[in-house]
Amino acid sequence: MDGKDPTLLEKDREEDIVSAAGPDTAETEPEIEHLDEDDRLTHEFVEAVRDAVEEGDDGRVYDLVEPLHPADIADLFELVPAEERPDLGKAIAELMTGEVITELNEHVRDELFEALSPDAVAQIAEQLETDDAVALIEDLDDEEQRAVLAELGPEDRAAIEDALSFPEESAGRLMQRDLVAVPEHITVGDLIDYLRDNGDLTTEFWEVFVVDPAHRPVGTCQLSWILRTPRNIPISDVMKRDQTLIPATLDQEEVALRFQKYALISAAVVDASGRLIGQITADDIVHIIQEEASEDALLMSGAGEGDINQPIRESYHERVRWLIANLGTALIASLIIAAFGAAIEKLVALAVLMPVVASIGGNAGTQTMAVSVRALAMNQLTQSNTVRVLWREMRVAMLNGVTVAALIGGATALIFQPMLGIVIALAVVINIITAGLAGVAVPVLFDRLDQDPAVASSVFVTMITDSMGFFAFLGLAVASGLVS
Template identity: 70%
Template structure:
């Protein structure tokens, strides 16, 4: 209870733990000229200035290791990781050698996957093991999971038994599942414990993880029965049992659940952390919101790249991998484009007779393709967010068809009037009708193609664009040229 007696404030300060940051300490910290340091190296978008990167490169070229170290030392670990990613492979290795003691686990954890793998392969197993021991289990797994099996075994052999067992267990789970990504550093206590006993345990046990926001309460079989936030513990009398304070309703994450589904659960239920349970519902780890932020960013970027057929789309991806991931979809697109070419060839005589058809065909195909891409993007996102399910597919399909018809009618009026004024009214009517048909078809394909892929247990973002483009181009050409011939504009 608050009081107005200043002696109470003095007593409170005297009894406060040494870890409490007092006001005068905060003021002293605020006087450190970090802003000046940031201004020299970072721009207003919080990225490294080209001048600073050039200065580091010049120091490297001059083989002035001391200058390199002095330039890099004030940077935050995340900014050091960004700096490493800005250099080519050979320069990156020389930079890492110049700032060896700055290459902390925090820097390694922030590195791009391709850059990290490349740098780990260049280090001795004992050096990688030393870095892995400083990381949380989930970060250590990411550090070595993409390395060759021989390199993995060599690194694991250098770890102590406890860390090695934890990492091997994590690697036994499939990639992008909760079991692979979860942290095994959490606090779990029995339900019969009192608040006071819990506080004493948290203060006295030196082996507990440093960062946690939630206490998991388990029964004698290690099944989670509730959770307690630290704020509840701090504000509850010592003699109250945890069973009277804990929240019994909690969201449990199956160890084999896909990371995308985990992220959706965090978003839906507003979670900060959540328990991960194995097949027997025993507590084996936890997921925290900082992990989810990375998952959301990764999944969002992955879906965009897959929609475009650009593979992973990482600028640090090896040239050979980038080529292989992109060229296969271009070859597939070449095959689907032949379908549209055959349709055009079938109406070759009509096009020769009325050149205006050749002039206007690309407009019909282009508008249809854009409309299909819009609908496909909305559908893929809805599937990824669990907004489109078997229960509402029909309603969503009908909605998108209505939107497509309204869009098609609007574009049809504009194109039809312009075509009628430039060429003939009949041709204006023909292209308007073809436009409506193609845009509605695009809306239908934009929904059905991703849904069909999803029903077949395939990623709807992977190849939807190729097939939607084929359908819209083919239907656009067929509708426009077919209507033109039927209207007697060309024979």
């Protein structure tokens, strides 16, 4: 040995290894985390994709996006600016499968489809299940629909045209055409052989539908029963005859309620004559439940569709009409205040406390209205129990009113004067009881008129509570002799 420091020798060996391996190995690009702890795409990942798109490095874009789940790829399109989405789509064209398309936000999907030819849209539609293809095509303009349908194969075109003949948001639009249906005279062994030998059958199903000669469903047979039953047993001895049948014209919200009520995994869809024409599965219902819940919450506020990807002009049209309606209802409350203008001038404390009365009543009304709208949506509030529910909410309102009135009345008596404390306490009780009544009555009235009970009910409930709050408070103040 030459006596060189062992540490330096080790360092020399490391440098030789790095030099032999080349510069690419020595400076490996750090891996970017795709998802955070909440399974959301990280900011660093999104920015890396955007930078690669801006540089025109399609290979880099593809390598970054390829490991993602289809749902995450759809989220990525929503997170990048609209002007960058076409270039992103071109860079990962091979990854734009039917699974990704079905997960895309409808507004983002429409933007991408505007740049595609009818033939390209048709090719995407042919990759999808019938219900997903219908959801894709139904949002297109009539002219675009006809152009896309013309590019489809005869079988796919016939299935989609048939689905489009049903009302929007109905079971007919939602259902899948691919299912397994067999006659009831066969045995379990015959069924197993049929499932194994017929390569054209759908590969994803949970139960087999048993039909009569007219193709009307007479029962269902779960796959677990089939696998555990001897081959010589007739299907009619194994199948479950009680089943929930879904009319093709039934609204999708009602379909979701039936799945929830009867704990269904799948259900047969029948036409007006009772013939089996499709099935709906639980995975379809998950989307419907989320969609309907979000829709009701947004409609209660008059926010329209409430999608952050919705074009600005559409958002404006949906929201401004309810703001104008709210302006009109607010004028009613203003007229009540104006009628007591002289009293307010003599006792400034009235002006100070008026917003308190109105705010408490408005919040109480919103609480009751939210409960009522949910009960109507879940079929818990019907004509059979409307009076009972109304009386229940009135009792809750009375208890809330007395509690809040005691607090605000006591504070007002200490800060201003005892009589004013009594006046505001009575006004609060009256307004909260009115809010309870309005919170039930307004949604029920909308429902009786065959209108969505969530549609801007808050605008009318707020008008009632504000008007009653001001009228009760100012009227009691005048009647009590606080002002003359």
